[in-house]
Amino acid sequence: MLIKRPDPIPSSAITDEAIYRERRRFLGQFALGGGALLLPGLLAAQARAEARPPKLEGVVPGPFGSEESLTSYQDITSYNNFYEFGTDKGDPKKHAQLLRTRPWSVMVEGEVARPGPIDIEDILKLHPLEERIYRMRCVEAWSMVIPWVGFPLAALLKHAEPNSRARYVEFTTLHDPEQMPGQRDRRILPWPYVEGLRIDEAMHPLCILAVGLYGHELPNQNGAPLRLVVPWKYGFKSIKSIVRIRLLEAAPTTTWQQLSPREYGFYANVNPEVDHPRWSQRRERRIGELRRRDTLPFNGYAEEVAHLYQGMDPKTLF
Amino acid sequence: MRWLKPSVFLLCSLPLLWLVWSGLHGGLGANPIEAAMHELGHWALRLLLLGLALNILSRHSGWRRPMQLRRMLGLFAFAYALLHLLVYITLDQFFDLPAILEDLRFRPYILIGLSAWLILLAMAITSTRHWQRRLGRRWARLHRLVYVAVPLAITHNFMVAKTISPEAMVYTALFIPLLILRLLPRRA
Numbered sequence A: 001m002l003i004k005r006p007d008p009i010p011s012s013a014i015t016d017e018a019i020y021r022e023r024r025r026f027l028g029q030f031a032l033g034g035g036a037l038l039l040p041g042l043l044a045a046q047a048r049a050e051a052r053p054p055k056l057e058g059v060v061p062g063p064f065g066s067e068e069s070l071t072s073y074q075d076i077t078s079y080n081n082f083y084e085f086g087t088d089k090g091d092p093k094k095h096a097q098l099l100r101t102r103p104w105s106v107m108v109e110g111e112v113a114r115p116g117p118i119d120i121e122d123i124l125k126l127h128p129l130e131e132r133i134y135r136m137r138c139v140e141a142w143s144m145v146i147p148w149v150g151f152p153l154a155a156l157l158k159h160a161e162p163n164s165r166a167r168y169v170e171f172t173t174l175h176d177p178e179q180m181p182g183q184r185d186r187r188i189l190p191w192p193y194v195e196g197l198r199i200d201e202a203m204h205p206l207c208i209l210a211v212g213l214y215g216h217e218l219p220n221q222n223g224a225p226l227r228l229v230v231p232w233k234y235g236f237k238s239i240k241s242i243v244r245i246r247l248l249e250a251a252p253t254t255t256w257q258q259l260s261p262r263e264y265g266f267y268a269n270v271n272p273e274v275d276h277p278r279w280s281q282r283r284e285r286r287i288g289e290l291r292r293r294d295t296l297p298f299n300g301y302a303e304e305v306a307h308l309y310q311g312m313d314p315k316t317l318f
Numbered sequence B: 001m002r003w004l005k006p007s008v009f010l011l012c013s014l015p016l017l018w019l020v021w022s023g024l025h026g027g028l029g030a031n032p033i034e035a036a037m038h039e040l041g042h043w044a045l046r047l048l049l050l051g052l053a054l055n056i057l058s059r060h061s062g063w064r065r066p067m068q069l070r071r072m073l074g075l076f077a078f079a080y081a082l083l084h085l086l087v088y089i090t091l092d093q094f095f096d097l098p099a100i101l102e103d104l105r106f107r108p109y110i111l112i113g114l115s116a117w118l119i120l121l122a123m124a125i126t127s128t129r130h131w132q133r134r135l136g137r138r139w140a141r142l143h144r145l146v147y148v149a150v151p152l153a154i155t156h157n158f159m160v161a162k163t164i165s166p167e168a169m170v171y172t173a174l175f176i177p178l179l180i181l182r183l184l185p186r187r188a
Ligand code: HEM
Pocket: B034, B037, B038, B039, B040, B041, B042, B044, B045, B048, B081, B084, B085, B088, B110, B113, B114, B115, B116, B117, B120, B153, B156, B157, B160, B161
């Protein structure tokens, strides 16, 4: 397994600048190619400084770094799929301030020796917080590179001591239409949002629970105070604002499977060979870039995770 | 009412001017190409619905003035649909012909969008007085196809969305009464 140590300079210190230059480069390229009407500004860097949530203390560099240039904080926090706050990409940022992230606890239950609620403050003490720079590939064929702060999901699961019947892990998002106005409309999705992983996927060192972004606490629109990040699967698997983790013997039915079993499978591994019925998954648009780039199997994490699916028909792994 | 047509012209151009201005100033967000596609598609549909509404108003009230705007609204709707298609071909797909053909072959919502677009194209081409005279009775029949193009475009919108599309619901709620009113006998 290839483990790259990321640069010890915290990403928050260098990135916006890098992105800015990256975008200027595209601007130049496009100007050379002759300009379309909208373009120069389409890619113009947004320099607006925004207030960020508090900085997280004691964050150490984690494994699985990426050398790619990071998506800007502005883009990561203003272009979100978080239907609990509305279906528009800009809605979560507008409405997520309604969410109260303290006090917060996560109920851990099911096939575990130590069931019960765990307070977010205790969760934060389970494991040192690490910076994990991951690619994030949305099922809608766009992607970002995000410097998460988090810790292995395995740390929380081990704390709860799964028993031998625990074969799947089910995650549930908060259900409270007062704080999550999107949940008032049940036609959007069958609330609450539910996701699941096989236990070996959940225990994989790439799989983390994130509590921060760019060295700061997670903004609400990105799934505060605690969300899953599974970088080799489409973004919708990385469930946000988790209140319950249940270990199960049988596979849970996830929200998207319930809504459209033909379009969304349980595994949802990033796979350029298997199209979404309504669009191609072969290429993706990296946010901040103009031309689409090729999508990689397992979102480029095949070396780390392909063995989990050996012997399974790749066509069933959508 | 010499000012009527120029002011409606200006109003219809505003969304485009706003879009260009936002584009130039980074106001279209993290995925500006997608945002531009969405805005152009929605404005095409909104102007089509507005055109239908004016037509119906005129039909049932006998008030002729809205009819004078019908052609301009229709041509603006087509212009937005044309830009929508051009953004798709250039910025979105980057002239990747195989990808575009694959879209056409495998994604019904693209085919449905194209069907709607072709109807609008035929209407735009034949929108002159010359063509109106030349086609005679067939002109009206051709232009009645807008009642096919609009539901096709709304279907296209429903199919793009991952869950229910609130905008497409609104368009449907506006279109159905307009269609019913069109089928009622003319009062004036
Ligand atoms: C050949 C013709 C067309 C093509 C290839 C096309 C393509 C597309 C594509 C690819 C999208 C999805 C954009 C994205 O999510 O990134 C889209 C959305 C849309 N299109 Fe079209 N389209 C066509 C014709 C039309 C026409 C004629 C109209 C309206 C009169 C229209 C209205 C819309 C609307 C309203 C959306 C939805 C935007 C949203 O989800 O908010 N399209 N179209």
